[in-house]
Amino acid sequence: MLEQCIAEEDQLFKEQEHCRDELASLARLTQIKADEREQKSKDFLKAQLKLHNIIKEIKTKEFEIREYKKKKKEIQRQLKGFAKMYDVIRNERNKCVNLVHTARQKxxxxxxxxxxxxxxMEILRDNVIVKERKLQKHLLKHSNNIAIKDSIQSDVCKVIATLQEMKEKREQQLLDVDRLTNMITHIEEEMVQLRKKYERAVLRRNER
Structure with missing residues (x-):
């Protein structure tokens, strides 16, 4: 019976050593998860800063687009004025032709x-051509700004998706940490039970 108690005691020691090793491994794993959680938090803050900068840039581009639209309206208004002026000049030319027929002395x-x-008319035509070229340049620049805006909006969507994914990973890691904490608590309770069992075994051994 004494040899059996000694064997049980050795077995309990071995179980206790195994539990200690497992507890140390879980503690290291918990520290690794905590470090990963801190890194993910830093990445999340960086992503938020990047999103803020992108939104600010989008507002700047929208302001530039509004300015280009105003310039476009002004150019269109000037073109209408030139068209009216051209009509007036054409009418004047027709009147001059009529006057040539009616008054040869002039x-x-x-x-x-x-x-x-x-x-x-030639000067006005040249001016109209120049204005049309400027208008084409403004329209091209406006199209480029729209493409840049669409690209920035796409980047914003990607950043939001990344933030959502990081948030989900963070929640999963929190769940893993809670689970590991519960496992550590359970192992500690088992160690307490093993210690009590060991003390009872020692007491029985001493009594025997």
Whole structure:
């Protein structure tokens, strides 16, 4: 019976050593999870800062787009004015032609006036061409800004998805930490039971 108690005692010692090793392993794992949780928190803060900067840049681009729209309206208004002016000049030219037919004595003067009007039309036409080119450039720049805005919105969606994924991983890690904590508590309770069992075995041995 004494040898049996000694064997039980050895077995209890071995179980206690195994439990200690397992407890140390769980403690290391808990520390690793805590470090990972801290790193994920830092990554989350960085992602939030990046999202804030992207939103700020989007607002800046939207302001620039509004300015370009205002410039576009102003150019269109000027083009309408040029078109009206062109119509007026064309009407004046027609009147001049009629005057040539009705008053040949003013032929030279009218020709000079027509030539002057044609020169003005050429200047206006050149101005219209320049304005159209500027308008095309503004439209192209506006299209590029819209593409940049769409790209930034896509990046924002990706960042939001990443944040959501990180949040889910963080919640899963919190659950893992809670589970490990419960396991450690359970193992500690088992160690207390083993210690009590060992003390009872020692007491029985002493009594025997």
């Amino acid at each position: 032929t030279t003067e009218i020709k000079e006036r027509v030539k002057m009007l044609e020169n003005e």
